[in-house]
Each structure stands twice: as structure tokens, then as C-alpha cells.
Amino acid sequence: MNKTLVNIGLIGFGTIGSGVIEIFNQNIDLIEKKVGKEVNLKKVVDLDISTDRGVEISSEKLSTDVNDILEDPEISIVIELIGGYEPARSFILKALENGKHVVTANKALLAKHWEEITAVSEKNNVRISFEASVGGGIPLLQPLNESLAANNFEGIYGIINGTANYILTKMSEEGLEFDDVLKEAQEKGYAEQDPTFDIEGHDTAQKLIILTILGFGTYVAQEKFHVEGITKITPQDIEFTSKKLKYVTKLLGITRKVGDELEVRVHPTLIPQDHLLASVNDVFNGVYMIGDSVGPVMMYGQGAGMMPTASAIVGDCIDIISNPEKEITYGPPQSQEKAIKNMAEVVSKYYIRLKALDQPGVLHKISGILSKYHISLESVNQEKNEENQSIPIFMVTHKASEKNIMDAISQIDQLPEIKAPCMLIRILED
Amino acid sequence: MNKTLVNIGLIGFGTIGSGVIEIFNQNIDLIEKKVGKEVNLKKVVDLDISTDRGVEISSEKLSTDVNDILEDPEISIVIELIGGYEPARSFILKALENGKHVVTANKALLAKHWEEITAVSEKNNVRISFEASVGGGIPLLQPLNESLAANNFEGIYGIINGTANYILTKMSEEGLEFDDVLKEAQEKGYAEQDPTFDIEGHDTAQKLIILTILGFGTYVAQEKFHVEGITKITPQDIEFTSKKLKYVTKLLGITRKVGDELEVRVHPTLIPQDHLLASVNDVFNGVYMIGDSVGPVMMYGQGAGMMPTASAIVGDCIDIISNPEKEITYGPPQSQEKAIKNMAEVVSKYYIRLKALDQPGVLHKISGILSKYHISLESVNQEKNEENQSIPIFMVTHKASEKNIMDAISQIDQLPEIKAPCMLIRILED
Numbered sequence: 001m002n003k004t005l006v007n008i009g010l011i012g013f014g015t016i017g018s019g020v021i022e023i024f025n026q027n028i029d030l031i032e033k034k035v036g037k038e039v040n041l042k043k044v045v046d047l048d049i050s051t052d053r054g055v056e057i058s059s060e061k062l063s064t065d066v067n068d069i070l071e072d073p074e075i076s077i078v079i080e081l082i083g084g085y086e087p088a089r090s091f092i093l094k095a096l097e098n099g100k101h102v103v104t105a106n107k108a109l110l111a112k113h114w115e116e117i118t119a120v121s122e123k124n125n126v127r128i129s130f131e132a133s134v135g136g137g138i139p140l141l142q143p144l145n146e147s148l149a150a151n152n153f154e155g156i157y158g159i160i161n162g163t164a165n166y167i168l169t170k171m172s173e174e175g176l177e178f179d180d181v182l183k184e185a186q187e188k189g190y191a192e193q194d195p196t197f198d199i200e201g202h203d204t205a206q207k208l209i210i211l212t213i214l215g216f217g218t219y220v221a222q223e224k225f226h227v228e229g230i231t232k233i234t235p236q237d238i239e240f241t242s243k244k245l246k247y248v249t250k251l252l253g254i255t256r257k258v259g260d261e262l263e264v265r266v267h268p269t270l271i272p273q274d275h276l277l278a279s280v281n282d283v284f285n286g287v288y289m290i291g292d293s294v295g296p297v298m299m300y301g302q303g304a305g306m307m308p309t310a311s312a313i314v315g316d317c318i319d320i321i322s323n324p325e326k327e328i329t330y331g332p333p334q335s336q337e338k339a340i341k342n343m344a345e346v347v348s349k350y351y352i353r354l355k356a357l358d359q360p361g362v363l364h365k366i367s368g369i370l371s372k373y374h375i376s377l378e379s380v381n382q383e384k385n386e387e388n389q390s391i392p393i394f395m396v397t398h399k400a401s402e403k404n405i406m407d408a409i410s411q412i413d414q415l416p417e418i419k420a421p422c423m424l425i426r427i428l429e430d
Numbered sequence: 431m432n433k434t435l436v437n438i439g440l441i442g443f444g445t446i447g448s449g450v451i452e453i454f455n456q457n458i459d460l461i462e463k464k465v466g467k468e469v470n471l472k473k474v475v476d477l478d479i480s481t482d483r484g485v486e487i488s489s490e491k492l493s494t495d496v497n498d499i500l501e502d503p504e505i506s507i508v509i510e511l512i513g514g515y516e517p518a519r520s521f522i523l524k525a526l527e528n529g530k531h532v533v534t535a536n537k538a539l540l541a542k543h544w545e546e547i548t549a550v551s552e553k554n555n556v557r558i559s560f561e562a563s564v565g566g567g568i569p570l571l572q573p574l575n576e577s578l579a580a581n582n583f584e585g586i587y588g589i590i591n592g593t594a595n596y597i598l599t600k601m602s603e604e605g606l607e608f609d610d611v612l613k614e615a616q617e618k619g620y621a622e623q624d625p626t627f628d629i630e631g632h633d634t635a636q637k638l639i640i641l642t643i644l645g646f647g648t649y650v651a652q653e654k655f656h657v658e659g660i661t662k663i664t665p666q667d668i669e670f671t672s673k674k675l676k677y678v679t680k681l682l683g684i685t686r687k688v689g690d691e692l693e694v695r696v697h698p699t700l701i702p703q704d705h706l707l708a709s710v711n712d713v714f715n716g717v718y719m720i721g722d723s724v725g726p727v728m729m730y731g732q733g734a735g736m737m738p739t740a741s742a743i744v745g746d747c748i749d750i751i752s753n754p755e756k757e758i759t760y761g762p763p764q765s766q767e768k769a770i771k772n773m774a775e776v777v778s779k780y781y782i783r784l785k786a787l788d789q790p791g792v793l794h795k796i797s798g799i800l801s802k803y804h805i806s807l808e809s810v811n812q813e814k815n816e817e818n819q820s821i822p823i824f825m826v827t828h829k830a831s832e833k834n835i836m837d838a839i840s841q842i843d844q845l846p847e848i849k850a851p852c853m854l855i856r857i858l859e860d
Contacts, residue, residue, distance in 0.1 A: 023580050023723055030762055034579050131577060137724035139577035143569030146752075147561060149464050150453050150744035276730060279709045293453055293741035294567035297731035300706060301724060311723035314580035322576075326753050332460050 005038045006321050009069030009100075011091055012081030013046035013062075016105060016132075018053040019310030020079060025056055031314065035321040043069050070094045076324075077317055080104040089113055096120045096128065101324070103316040105132035105309055111206035114219050118330065127328060129316035134160060134207040135285045137308030138301035139315075144289065145214045145330060151291030152332070153215040155256035157428070160207045162283035162304045163191045163198035164230050164251040168268075169281045172242060172249065175235050190283055200229035201251060201266040208253035212264060215289065216255060217331035218338050220264050226343040228267035237423060240394050241270050241351055244381065248278040249425065256429075261341040270351055270427045277428075344403035349378070349427040354393040354412065355420040362417045363393070369411045370397070373404040390419040396427070435468045436751050439499030439530075441521055442511030443476035443492075446535060446562075448483040449740030450509060455486055461744065465751040473499050500524045506754075507747055510534040519543055526550045526558065531754070533746040535562035535739055541636035544649055548760065557758060559746035564590060564637040565715045567738030568731035569745070574719065575644045575760060581721030582762070583645040585686035587858070590637045592713035592734045593621045593628035594660050594681040598698075599711045602672060602679065605665050620713055630659035631681060631696040638683035642694060645719065646685060647761035648768050650694050656773040658697035667853060670824050671700050671781055674811065678708040679855065686859075691771040700781055700857045707858075774833035779808070779857040784823040784842065785850040792847045793823070799841045800827070803834040820849040826857070 010017055024031070024041045032039050042061065049062040069075055070091065078095040080102060082088050088109050095102050097120060104110070110117065110130055121128040131141050135158075144156075159165050163185060170181040182199070185191035197203050205227045213219050230251050241247040247270035255264045271278045276298050280286035285303030290296050302308040319326075356362045363382065370377065381394040397405070409422045440447055454461070454471045462469050472491065479492040499505055500521065508525040510532060512518050518539050525532050527550060534540070540547065540560055551558040561571050565588075574586075589595050593615060600611040612629070615621035627633050635657045643649050660681050671677040677700035685694045701708045706728050710716035715733025720726050732738040749756075786792045793812065800807065811824040827835070839852045 019723070026722075027580060027582060030582060031580065034759055034762070036757065036759070137578075137721075138727055139569070139573030139729075142577050143573055146749060147569035147572050147745045148567075148741065149748045150457060150461065150741050152457060152460060276709055279704075279706055291567075291741060292456075293449070293737045293744075295732045295735075295738055297568055297729075299569075299727075299729055301727035305725075307723045308725055311578065311580050311721060314723070315577045318579045319576060323753050323756050325755065327466065329464055329466070332464070 005040060006077065007040050007042040007075045008077045008079060008317060009042060009072065009075040010044045010079045010081065011066060011069060012083070013044050013049065013053060014081060015306045016309045016313065017044065017046070017081045018055045019306035020081070020313050021055045021057055022307070023310050023314045031318060035318055037321060039321065042075055043072065045069050066091055070098060075100060077101045077103060077320055079313055079317070080106060081313070083108065085109055085112065092117060093120055096124050096126055099124055099126055101127045101129070101320045103129045103313055103320070105130065105313060107133040107203070107206045107210060111209040111222060114209070114213065127320055127326070129320060130210070131316050132309045132312035134210050135287060135299065135301065136303040136305060137311040138285060138287070138299050138303065140287055140299050141210070141214055143299065144211065148289070148291055148294060148297070151293045153257070154290045154292060155254070156211050156215045156287065156289045157277060158204070158208060158211060158253040158285070158287040159250050159277060159280045160253055160285050160287065160303060161198050161204045161251060162285060162302070163195060164204070165280065165285070166190045166283045167199065168230060168233070168249050168251065171233070171235060172238050175239065177235060178231060178233060199231055201227045204251060204253045204266045208255060208264065208266060211253070211287070212255045212262070214331045216257070216262055216338060218262055220262070220340050224340055225264040226267065230268050232423060233268055233425070234423070236392065237353055237425065240353070240381070241425070244394070245270070245351070245396065246273045247271060247427070248273055250277060250280070252428070257338070258341060260338065262338040263341045263346055265343065265346065268425050270425050272428065275428070344401070344406070346402045347399050348402070348429070349399055350397045350405055351425045351427060352395045352397065352409070353423040354395070354418060355390050356393055357417040357419065358389065358391045359417055365415055365417070366412055369408050373400070373408040375400040375404055375408055435470060436507065437470050437472040437505045438507045438509065438747060439472060439502065439505040440474045440509045440511065441496060441499060442513070443474050443479065443483060444511060445736045446739045446743065447474065447476070447511045448485045449736035450511070450743050451485045451487055452737070453740050453744045461748060465748055467751060469751065472505055473502065475499050496521055500528060505530060507531045507533060507750055509743055509747070510536060511743070513538065515539055515542065522547060522558070523550055526554050526556055529554055529556055531557045531559070531750045533559045533743055533750070535560065535743060537563040537633070537636045537640060541639040541652060544639070544643065557750055557756070559750060560640070561746050562739045562742035564640050565717060565729065565731065566733040566735060567741040568715060568717070568729050568733065570717055570729050571640070571644055573729065574641065578719070578721055578724060578727070581723045583687070584720040584722060585684070586641050586645045586717065586719045587707060588634070588638060588641060588683040588715070588717040589680050589707060589710045590683055590715050590717065590733060591628050591634045591681055592715060592732070593625060594634070595710065595715070596620045596713045597629065598660060598663070598679055598681065601663070601665060602668050605669065607665060608661060608663060629661055631657045634681060634683045634696045638685060638694065638696060641683070641717070642685045642692070644761045646687070646692055646768060648692055650692070650770050654770055655694040656697065660698050662853060663698055663855070664853070666822065667783055667855065670783070670811070671855070674824070675700070675781070675826065676703045677701060677857070678703055680707060680710070682858070687768070688771060690768065692768040693771045693776055695773065695776065698855050700855050702858065705858070774831070774836070776832045777829050778832065778859070779829055780827045780835055781855045781857060782825040782827065782839070783853040784825070784848060785820050786823055787847040787849065788819065788821045789847055795845055795847070796842055799838050803830070803838040805830040805834055805838055
């Protein structure tokens with residue numbers, strides 16, 4: 001890397017890319033003094049370089065040819081912001097092979113091709129930095145991987161999808177239906193037109209894969225763990241669990257060590273109202289980590305958005321420019337790699353909502369099935385119903401295994417008195 | 431630094447020192463694999479090496495002679511954990527001059543001798559690391575100084591004294607008097623026998639000095655800013671502000687940019703109950719920072735204690751071993767150094783509690799004085815009193831300058847109807 005001038009190439013002139021250009025325009029003085037070198041955003045490549053993105057950039061810096069970056073020997077850092085698998089993967093691999101450091105926010109790619117990308121980066125003795133891939137601008141991966149490196153982690157619990165958190169917060173504050181809040185979120189730009197990725201938990205899962213590597217030294221592919229979204233949650237669930245049980249509903253990515261195994265899972269989770277994660281609202285993200293030395297630590301901030309994400313991208317560039325020779329290892333040593341616990345064996349407390357006919361003996365039948373599977377109840381609430389129609393029953397179980405709960409629920413669902421599939425939300429461990 | 435073996439010396443075998451030894455004993459495998467080198471805690475020096483601290487260490491590693499560390503050419507990293515100004519300052523300077531990196535938790539020393547210590551470290555091309563000095567084990571200084579380096583900071587708001595936060599939390603939860611909670615905290619070991627340093631805000635001030643350097647590139651000596659403790663706060667204040675005004679009382683260190691100046695201050699502060707800082711309870715610390723790109727970010731965790739602090743100490747060692755050549759600059763470039771705003775010119779909203787005789791015209795006199803100083807009121811609550819004795823009056827002002835408030839209060843305090851000095855708590859800016 002040149003001692004006095006560092007050239008950076010940016011692939012992808014979208015929202016985040018515009019934010020990156022904005023920061024270089026606004027804070028270049030700050031950045032250059034911080035690293036003690038001249039820093040030049042030399043080239044910005046995108047298929048579309050004619051649309052006005054509202055940021056200042058001289059036209060000679062724009063190109064539609066990615067080789068203007070990948071093959072330019074003067075460029076030592078490549079920022080990849082096109083997202084997705086291809087051509088992002090090929091561009092990143094080519095950049096690494098050409099001896100360039102890479103900065104990216106591409107969680108999907110990292111979660112899928114982690115081993116390939118880090119191997120190529122290591123082989124070519126260049127860095128791949130991705131602070132922006134989880135938690136947007138929140139300093140999260142560096143602290144997890146470096147500042148807290150003296151810790152063996154016991155658990156990581158992340159609210160890491162702003163869209164899902166916004167929807168759950170609004171449902172909770174205003175008592176609205178999921179679909180109505182989703183529509184509003186789409187109108188406000190907080191949710192994509194196709195929101196599947198966010199509301200079904202896939203985005204959370206990809207980010208959790210990255211957190212799991214850094215916290216536990218273990219790569220786990222997405223198909224290997226349980227991922228469940230928030231679409232089935234009703235205002236009724238939120239109201240009851242909030243008012244009667246004092247919980248807040250959050251979409252949580254959880255990785256925790258249980259004995260010699262790792263539990264990795266993504267699902268809606270009931271969190272005690274006085275837990276710090278319960279205060280992470282709207283589009284904000286929070287990641288709560290428990291280390292054996294440091295105890296609980298939480299990092300909080302905006303997990304997405306143009307400027308927060310761009311802040312992390314530029315932060316990574318600054319770190320690379322300041323420490324180009326830094327040797328990075330990801331997470332604890334591989335010798336600590338752990339087996340992933342089968343979801344069926346995961347133990348948890350459960351909130352269950354049933355819709356049953358208000359007939360004598362219904363509760364007796366249900367409790368019989370639960371008892372058969374060794375599931376004991378902490379509380380049962382049956383709402384009064386004067387019209388003898390179907391009524392909601394709310395139950396909270398003591399700890400039970402996932403397998404037992406699932407078997408019991410599937411039998412309960414088949415009872416003639418049960419009028420809709422049981423709703424089930426896992427409760428955060430104390 | 432030797433490629434395969436790194437020797438570390440530890441000065442100060444107290445609580446934190448024992449925690450450091452404990453981590454090296456427990457997690458040495460993790461640490462060595464992380465840095466790719468053999469790591470050896472070669473020597474531990476203390477005046478008392480005979481007391482059993484409950485951690486395993488071979489007696490030949492113990493010494494009472496600090497030169498066994500400072501003058502040992504094989505030791506490349508010195509951990510200083512004796513605290514205070516001297517001899518800690520001399521030991522640190524000698525270690526730096528002898529080409530050793532230094533890791534310390536000594537906020538008092540850094541806050542006072544910042545310029546001297548960093549100058550000597552820079553001159554000798556070695557590092558001084560101090561993550562543990564603020565927020566114990568919370569990754570805080572590294573993220574502020576490095577991960578978020580692309581930001582110009584607008585404000586930093588820290589709950590950074592666990593003792594004060596524990597006392598305020600207990601007063602709030604249990605409606606107890608300050609003195610009673612302090613006594614309980616002392617019994618539990620959460621407060622020192624002489625608690626002045628914590629409850630009068632000095633500890634918060636020292637930590638704020640360090641945060642201000644890293645966030646704003648500006649060193650400000652403690653005597654240059656307003657520091658106020660929590661000893662005058664009553665259960666009455668906490669109850670009224672909590673129930674009627676929906677605030678939580680916290681001892682806050684605040685540095686924020688206002689125009690071209692910096693406001694630096696430490697005082698009890700009323701924080702809206704739905705602000706994330708309001709959820710930082712008991713002995714926990716939280717630092718809320720607002721960057722121009724990243725927006726609000728908060729770091730949370732245990733701000734003190736043996737293992738959390740030791741975690742940060744060992745984290746600093748790992749960082750030094752991994753990146754011995756890393757060039758560190760502290761905070762934004764010096765060209766950005768800012769003048770400190772005079773406290774008299776600081777503008778804030780205020781909560782005021784008065785104790786006045788319940789006589790006609792009292793409120794009229796008070797409001798006359800406030801009006802003379804251009805202070806308008808957002809709310810006034812006067813409690814009913816049947817016995818015609820002195821009554822409490824609670825007021826919240828709109829924004830007013832500190833000078834005007836202080837002048838007004840001093841006049842109000844002199845009214846014959848006022849039976850005790852006014853209590854004043856500043857309210858966090860929206």
C-alpha cells in the first residue's frame with residue numbers, strides 16, 4: 001500500500017454507495033488526518049451511472065466497467081456494495097486475487113460462501129472486512145472478534161433485522177394486525193415490496209451465521225438451523241403476552257453454548273420487559289452477548305440505512321489503511337468448533353395460544369396430551385365466552401424439549417374441539 | 431516483539447490483577463491460538479505477594495521489585511493495575527521509555543497526565559492501551575476511536591459510574607433515601623468506604639475526559655468543567671419526576687458539540703423513560719454516542735468488577751500482540767480541537783423543587799423572579815397542604831441558560847417564604 005496515497009474503488013452506486021461517497025466528500029479531512037495518508041475514492045462503478053443520486057462526484061470517476069477497478073493496480077481497497085451472490089462473488093474473488101483488500105456489507109454472500117472467500121483472502125494476504133454486514137453502523141463485529149477476544153462466549157442474542165423489529169414494535173404500540181403494519185412499513189420504505197427475506201427471518205439467519213463464526217468459531221450453513229419468521233403473530237398474542245405475562249415479542253437470532261454443542265436458531269421470542277433487549281425498538285438493532293469474563297454486553301444502533309451502513313464501510317477502510325498488515329483470525333480457534341444441536345432437542349419455555357370450542361372437558365383433553373409428553377404448565381388463562389363459541393386459551397409451559405412440544409401440539413391440533421392451529425412462541429431463557 | 435513468544439509483566443496483584451491472571455490461566459489456549467504466538471505472563475509484581483488471592487500462580491513468578499518487569503528486556507508488554515498517580519505514573523513512563531507497550535485501567539492518571547503519557551508513548555514508538563479505563567469490559571474506546579472513525583460526533587452521553595447508578599436505581603425502585611442506599615451499597619461492596627469519588631461525580635468526570643479526547647480530539651482538564659454529584663437527590667425528587675414527568679434520574683457525563691464549542695459536564699440528569707439510557711440500571715454502564723453518519727449508538731455492559739475489567743485488559747494485550755505496529759491516533763485530528771463552553775452559557779431545561787410556606791402570593795413572587803430572568807415554565811405542581819406549613823412546589827422550565835437559572839434560584843432562595851435551598855436537576859436535551 002502506497003505510503004502517501006491510498007486509492008479506493010467502489011462497486012455499486014446505490015443507496016449505501018451514495019452514503020459512502022457522501023462521507024468521503026464531507027469528512028475526507030477527518031479521515032486523512034486519522035490515517036495520516038491521502039485517501040482518494042478513485043473510481044465508482046455501476047451499470048447505471050447516469051441517474052442523479054444527489055451526491056457530488058466528478059463524472060470522470062464514474063465507469064460502467066468493473067475492470068476499471070479490479071484491474072487497476074493503483075487501487076488497493078475495493079468496496080463491494082452490489083449485494084447478492086453473483087456477480088458480487090466473482091468481483092470480490094477477483095479483487096482479492098489481484099491483491100486488493102475488500103470491504104463489503106454483503107451478508108448473504110458471506111453467510112453462504114464464507115469459507116471460499118476467507119480462504120482466498122488469506123491466500124492472497126489481503127483483508128476482507130465486513131463490519132457493515134451485521135448491525136449496519138453499530139460497531140459489533142470488531143468488538144466481538146477483537147476487543148472481547150479474551151472471552152469464551154456463552155450466548156449471543158440479536159435483534160438484527162430492522163424491518164421485523166419495526167413491525168413488531170408498531171403492532172405492540174398500536175395493537176395493529178401484522179398485514180396492516182407491513183403495508184405501512186412498505187409505504188414508509190422500512191420494508192421491501194417483497195418483504196419475505198426480512199419477515200421470514202432469512203436476513204436475521206444470514207447475520208446470525210456471521211455472528212456465530214466470530215463468537216464461536218463455528219460456521220453453520222443456513223439450512224442446518226431452525227429459522228422462523230413473524231408473520232403468524234397476532235395482536236392478540238402481543239397484547240396477552242405483554243399485559244399478562246410482561247413480555248415483549250422480538251424476532252431474535254440466538255446462538256448459545258449448551259454443553260459441548262451450539263444451539264443456533266431464529267424465531268420470534270418473548271423477552272422479559274425489563275431485559276435490555278426489550279427496549280430495542282423500531283428499526284433499531286441490538287446485539288446482547290454474554291462472555292465468560294465480561295458478562296453481558298449489548299451494542300445498539302441503527303442496523304440499516306444509508307449513512308449508518310456507510311459509516312461502517314468507511315470505518316473498515318480506515319482500519320485497513322491504518323493496519324494493512326493486521327493479521328485477522330475470525331472467532332476462536334477452529335479447535336473450538338462445535339456441533340450444532342438438533343432443534344428437536346432444544347429446551348425452552350413456550351407460550352401457546354389455542355382456539356378451542358368452549359365445551360366441558362376440552363382443557364382436560366389438552367392437559368392429558370401435554371402430560372403424556374411430560375410438559376407441565378406454568379399458567380393457563382381461558383377467556384370467558386358467553387356465546388359458547390370457540391375461545392382462546394393461553395398457556396405458558398415450564399421447560400420442555402422442542403420435540404415433545406411439537407409432538408404434543410400436533411396431537412392437540414387434531415382434537416375436534418380445536419378450531420385453528422396452535423400458535424407457539426418460545427420464551428427467552430433466564 | 432518476539433515472533434513466537436510474548437512475555438507480559440503485571441504490576442499490581444489486586445482484584446483486577448487477579449482477574450487478569452485468572453483469564454490467562456483459563457483461556458490461554460484461546461488467546462494463543464487467536465494471536466498465533468505463545469503468550470507468557472512472566473512476572474507479577476506487588477508489595478504484598480504473600481496474601482492468597484485465590485488464583486493459581488507459581489511463586490517464582492511473583493516479585494516485590496518492579497524492576498523485575500521494567501528492566502527485563504524480555505518483557506514487551508506491561509500491565510499497570512496499581513492505580514492512582516504515583517508511583518503508577520513513573521512506572522508507566524519508565525516502561526514506555528524502555529520500549530514496552532503499556533496496558534492500563536488507570537483513568538485518574540490518564541485524565542490528568544494524558545499529554546505527557548501519550549507523548550512518551552509516541553516518542554518511543556510503543557502503544558498505551560486503556561480500554562479498561564472507561565466502562566470496564568465494555569468495548570467502548572476502540573469502537574469510538576476506530577470503528578466509528580468515519581464520524582464527526584455530535585454528542586456522547588455516558589452512565590459510567592456503577593456505584594452512582596446502583597444507588598439511583600435502588601432509590602428509584604424502592605423509594606429509599608440516598609444515605610440508606612449508600613449504606614447498603616457499602617455493605618454489598620458496590621460502594622467504597624469513602625464513596626466521595628463516585629458519588630460526587632469525579633470518577634465520571636475522569637472517564638468523560640477520556641471519552642472527550644477520543645470522540646472530539648479535545649483534552650479538557652477536570653477543573654475546567656462542571657462536576658456535580660448525586661448526594662442531594664431525594665426520594666421525593668425521584669418519585670415526582672418519575673411518576674408525573676416520566677423521567678429517570680441518572681448521573682450522566684455529557685460532552686456535546688454546540689456550534690464551534692464543546693459542552694462538557696457531569697451532573698444528575700433527568701432522562702425520558704423511553705430513552706435507552708433509562709434502561710441502564712444497577713451497576714451497569716451505558717454510553718450513548720451520536721455520530722453524524724451512524725446516528726445514535728449505545729454500548730452497554732458491566733463498567734467495573736474483576737472479570738469484566740480483566741477482560742478488557744487481556745483484550746488490549748491481544749490487540750497489541752496482533753498489531754504491534756498499529757499506528758494509533760486518538761480521536762479526530764487536533765485541528766478540530768474545540769473550545770470548552772462556559773457552564774454559565776449552557777442551555778437546558780430544568781426541574782426545580784422548592785420548599786415554600788403555603789401563603790398567598792408565594793408563587794407570584796417566584797414567577798416574578800423567573801420572569802425577570804426570561805425563564806418560562808412548562809409546568810408547575812403545588813402539593814395540597816392542609817396544615818398551612820411549608821409545601822413542596824415542583825416546576826419544569828423551558829430552555830434557559832445556566833446563568834439565568836442560577837441567578838434566579840439564588841434570589842428565590844432568599845425569599846422569606848422559601849424554607850430550604852431549591853433543588854435543581856437538568857433535563858436531557860431531546
